[in-house]
Amino acid sequence: MPDKNKTLLVNQKLTKLFGGLTAVNNFDLDVHQGKIFSLIGPNGAGKTTVFNVVTGIYTPEGGKVIFKGNDITGKKPHEIVSYGIARTFQNIRLFSNMTCLENIMSGQHCRATSGTWASIFRTSHQKKEEANIRTVAESRIRQVGLWDSRDELAKNIAYGSQRMLEIARALGTDPMLLILDEPSSGLNQKETESLMEFLTGLIKDEDITILLIEHDMNVVMGISDWVVVMDEGKKIAEGHPEDIYHNARVIEAYLGSEETR
Amino acid sequence: MKYSKTLNHNPFFGSRHSVLIIVLGLFFIYPFIASNYYIDIAFFFGIYTLLGLSLNIVLGEVGLFDLGHAGFYAIGAYTTAILNTKFGIPILILIPVSALAAGLFAYIVCSPIIHLRGDYLCIVTIGMGEIVRLALINNPFDLTGGPNGVFGIDFPTLGGPFVIDSSIEYYFLIWIVVGLTIVGLIRLQNSRIGRAWNCIREDEVAAGTSGINVRFYKLLAFVIGAALAGVAGNIYASKLMCVSPESFTFWESCLMFCIVLIGGMGSIPGVIIGAGFISLFPEIFRPFAMYRMLVFGTVMILMMMFRPGGAWPRKREGVAFQSLVTRMREKDA
Numbered sequence: 168m169p170d171k172n173k174t175l176l177v178n179q180k181l182t183k184l185f186g187g188l189t190a191v192n193n194f195d196l197d198v199h200q201g202k203i204f205s206l207i208g209p210n211g212a213g214k215t216t217v218f219n220v221v222t223g224i225y226t227p228e229g230g231k232v233i234f235k236g237n238d239i240t241g242k243k244p245h246e247i248v249s250y251g252i253a254r255t256f257q258n259i260r261l262f263s264n265m266t267c268l269e270n271i272m273s274g275q276h277c278r279a280t281s282g283t284w285a286s287i288f289r290t291s292h293q294k295k296e297e298a299n300i301r302t303v304a305e306s307r308i309r310q311v312g313l314w315d316s317r318d319e320l321a322k323n324i325a326y327g328s329q330r331m332l333e334i335a336r337a338l339g340t341d342p343m344l345l346i347l348d349e350p351s352s353g354l355n356q357k358e359t360e361s362l363m364e365f366l367t368g369l370i371k372d373e374d375i376t377i378l379l380i381e382h383d384m385n386v387v388m389g390i391s392d393w394v395v396v397m398d399e400g401k402k403i404a405e406g407h408p409e410d411i412y413h414n415a416r417v418i419e420a421y422l423g424s425e426e427t428r
Numbered sequence: 429m430k431y432s433k434t435l436n437h438n439p440f441f442g443s444r445h446s447v448l449i450i451v452l453g454l455f456f457i458y459p460f461i462a463s464n465y466y467i468d469i470a471f472f473f474g475i476y477t478l479l480g481l482s483l484n485i486v487l488g489e490v491g492l493f494d495l496g497h498a499g500f501y502a503i504g505a506y507t508t509a510i511l512n513t514k515f516g517i518p519i520l521i522l523i524p525v526s527a528l529a530a531g532l533f534a535y536i537v538c539s540p541i542i543h544l545r546g547d548y549l550c551i552v553t554i555g556m557g558e559i560v561r562l563a564l565i566n567n568p569f570d571l572t573g574g575p576n577g578v579f580g581i582d583f584p585t586l587g588g589p590f591v592i593d594s595s596i597e598y599y600f601l602i603w604i605v606v607g608l609t610i611v612g613l614i615r616l617q618n619s620r621i622g623r624a625w626n627c628i629r630e631d632e633v634a635a636g637t638s639g640i641n642v643r644f645y646k647l648l649a650f651v652i653g654a655a656l657a658g659v660a661g662n663i664y665a666s667k668l669m670c671v672s673p674e675s676f677t678f679w680e681s682c683l684m685f686c687i688v689l690i691g692g693m694g695s696i697p698g699v700i701i702g703a704g705f706i707s708l709f710p711e712i713f714r715p716f717a718m719y720r721m722l723v724f725g726t727v728m729i730l731m732m733m734f735r736p737g738g739a740w741p742r743k744r745e746g747v748a749f750q751s752l753v754t755r756m757r758e759k760d761a
Contacts, residue, residue: 222637248639262630265623273627276620277639283648286619287612293619300620340639 173200175235175376176221176252176344182229183216183400190216192400193230198344203370203377205387205408208397209420214380215257217397218346222254223247234344249277253342255333257349257380263322267313267332270321271304274339278303304339311335311365327358331365338369345369347379351386359383363390388412396420455603459596467595469711471667474602475660476703480687481609481696482656487685488694489622490649491629493550495681496557500654502564502676503530504661509578509671510571519584519666523659530658531651538650542643545632557681564673577672584666592666602663609656610696617696625649626694690731692738701739 176198183191191213198204206214219225221232223244232240239247253274262270279300281293308317311331316324321332330350337345350366351359367390369375381387387394387408394411396404398420404411411417459467479501486494504526511517511525541552567574584592584601592601616622624645627635636642665671687706691698713720731739 224633224637243641244633244636245639245641248637254637256634260631260634262627262634264630265626269623269626272620273623273635273638273640276624276627279620281620283616283621283652286621287615289615297619336638 174198175200176378177233178217178221178230179233180230181217181220181227181232183213183220183225184228189400191220191227194397194400194402196395196402198376198378199393200343200376201370201374202392203366203379203390205391205394206378206380206397207382207387207394207411208403211399212397212420213400214397215348216400218254218348218378218380221247222252222346245277248340248342251341251343252346253337253340253344254346255330255337255348255350257352259326259329259333261321261329261333261336264320266318267321267324268301268304268308268317270332270336271307271339272300274307274336275300275303275341278341303341307335307339308332310338327354330354330358330362334365338375342375344376344378347377347381349380349382351381351383359386362386366390459599464595467599469707471595471599471602473704473707474599474606475664475667476683476687476707477606477700478602478609478660478663479657479684480691480699480703480706481606481613482653482660483684484688484691484694484696484699485613485625485649485653485656487688488692488699489617489625489629490646491693492646492649493546494553494650494653495550495678495685496553496555496560497653497657497684498676498678498680499553499557499560500530500534500657501661501664501680502560502671502673503533503654504658505665505671505676506564506572506578506661507658508662508665509581512581512666513578514571516582518587519582519662520586523662526658526662527655528658530661531655534650534654535647538647542646542650554678554681557676557678561673561676561678564676572673575673577670579670581665581669581671584663598663598667605659605663609659613696621645621648629694686728690728690739692741695738695740695742698738698740698742705739 174197176196178194178196181191181194181196182189194213194217196206196217206217208214216225220227223239223242223246226241230240231238234247234250234252237250239250239252242250262273265273279296281290281296285293305314305317308314311334313324313328313332313335316328321329324332330353334345334347334350337347347366351362354362363386366377366379370377379391391408394406394408395402396411396414396417403420404414404417406414458470462470479497482500483494483497486492486497507526507529508519508522511522512519517525537556541549544552564572564577565575572578592598624635624640627638627640628642628645632642664675668675683706687699687702689702690705691700691702709724710717710720713723716723
C-alpha cells in the first residue's frame with residue numbers, strides 16, 4: 168500500500184442515487200500523492216459517477232470528498248478546479264471551434280484574475296497575465312507534441328491528438344490531481360503506448376497524481392501503482408496490479424462467472 | 429491547412445490597414461456629401477449595429493438564445509426619456525445611467541433563469557421582452573405614458589452650450605459610440621473573458637471543469653449586452669424625441685437576432701454587415717413594400733441553406749452554425 172501520510176484525495180462513504188438506482192454505494196477511496204491510481208470495473212459499475220462526484224458535476228447524496236484536507240463535497244466544478252483537480256472525459260469534450268492553443272489557454276482561466284474593465288483597458292497587469300497564460304499554454308502544447316497544430320481548430324485534428332489535447336487542457340489548469348476517464352479508448356496500439364509513456368513521465372517530472380478509469384488491462388497493469396475495483400457502486404477489491412490480476416472476485420465481476428459467459 | 433498563414437500571403441488582407449483607412453475616410457466624408465435623408469439611414473444603420481453588437485455578446489459569444497433583447501433596449505430608452513423629461517438631466521449624462529439601468533435589469537431578471545439551456549432560455553427571454561413592453565403600455569406609476577409613450581425628449585447635451593441637434597452630429601454620435609464599443613469588444617474577445625464565453629458556447633460542462641464559472645460569465649454577457657442595448661436606447665430616444673412601446677416589439681428582438689445570424693455568430697464585422705442589410709434593405713425595397721417581408725424571409729432561408737456560418741464568419745470560429753448543419757446532415761445520411 169502506498170504511503171498513508173501522503174493522502175491527497177479521500178472519498179468517504181460516497182453515495183450517489185439516480186432515482187431508485189444506487190450508482191455509487193458507500194464508496195471509499197484514498198488517493199496518495201505522486202502515484203497512478205486506476206479505477207476499474209465492468210460497465211455501469213459507477214466509475215464515471217465517482218469521477219463526476221469528485222469533480223463537482225454531481226452532488227452526492229451521502230459521504231464526503233476531501234482534497235488536501237479541504238472538504239470539497241458539493242462544490243461547483245470551477246471551484247474544484249481551483250483547488251487543483253482537473254479531468255478529462257470519456258467522450259472527448261473539447262472546445263471544438265476554438266484553436267488547440269486556445270483550448271489549453273482556457274485551462275489557465277482560473278489562475279488569472281483580470282476582469283472586464285482590465286481587459287477593455289488592457290492594464291499592465293492584464294497584459295502580464297495574458298502573456299503568462301500564453302506561455303503556460305505553449306509549454307503544455309509542446310509537452311503533448313501538438314505544437315504544429317496549435318492554430319488548428321480543435322475539431323480538425325486527429326482523434327488521438329484530440330485525446331492528448333484534452334489532457335493538455337487539464338494540465339493547463341496546473342492541477343495536483345489529474346483525473347482521466349478512459350484516456351486510451353479509441354487509441355491504437357502505438358498511441359496507447361506513447362500515452363502510457365507520457366503518463367509515467369508526468370508522474371516522474373511533476374508533482375502530479377493521476378487517477379484513471381481504464382478498460383485496457385495493458386494500460387492498467389502497465390502503469391498503475393494501485394488498482395481499485397468497483398462493481399455495482401461498491402469497492403470489491405483493491406491492491407497492487409499483479410494481485411488484482413489474480414483476484415478471483417475481480418475476474419468474476421469483470422468477466423462474468425462461467426455460466427454467463 | 430493554416431488559415432492564418434494563407435491570410436498573410438493574401439494581398440487584400442496584407443493591406444488590411446489601408447482598407448480600414450479608406451472605410452473610415454468614407455465614413456467621415458459621407459455625411460458631407462449625402463442628404464439628410466441618407467444621413468438618417470446611416471444613423472439607423474449605426475443604431476442597429478450597436479444593437480447587433482450587444483446581442484452578439486449574448487448570442488454570438490456565449491451562444492445563449494435571447495429573443496427578448498428589445499426589452500433591454502426599451503429599459504435604456506425609457507430610463508433616458510423619463511429622467512430627461514421629468515428631471516431635465518442632460519441626455520449625454522444619461523448614457524451611462526441608461527446602460528446601468530438596463531444592465532441592472534438584466535442582472536435581476538436573468539439571475540433566476542440563467543441555468544436554462546437553449547430553447548428553454550429562448551422562450552423565457554421572449555416572455556421577458558413582452559412583459560417589459562406590456563408593462564410600459566400599462567403605464568406603471570404614471571411614468572411611461574401608456575401606449576402613447578413619453579414625449580419631448582431633449583437633444584443630447586452635457587448641460588453646456590454644446591448641443592447635438594443635426595443629423596450629421598447624430599451620425600457622428602452613434603458611430604463614435606459604435607467605434608468605441610467595437611474596440612472594447614475586440615479587446616474582450618482576445619482576453620480570458622472572451623475565451624471563457626466561447627468555451628461556454630462550445631461545451632458548458634467542459635468549461636466548468638476547466639475552471640470557468642459558467643453562471644458568472646453567462647450573467648456577465650447578459651449584463652454587458654443589456655447595458656449596450658441601453659446605450660442604443662438612450663441615443664434612439666433622443667433622436668426620435670419620443671419613445672413608445674411599439675418601438676420595442678418582439679419584431680425588434682427578431683431583427684437583432686437576424687443581424688447576428690446573417691453576419692455570423694461571434695463576428696464583429698459580420699454584425700456590421702447584418703445591421704447594414706437590416707437597415708438598408710427596407711429602403712432599397714421601398715417601392716415593393718408589400719413584398720418586403722416575403723423577400724426578407726426568402727433571403728433568410730437561403731442564407732441558412734447556403735451560408736450557415738453567416739456573411740462574414742469570425743475567422744477562428746463563426747462556424748457554430750456550420751457545424752450544426754453538418755451534424756444534422758450527417759444524421760440524415
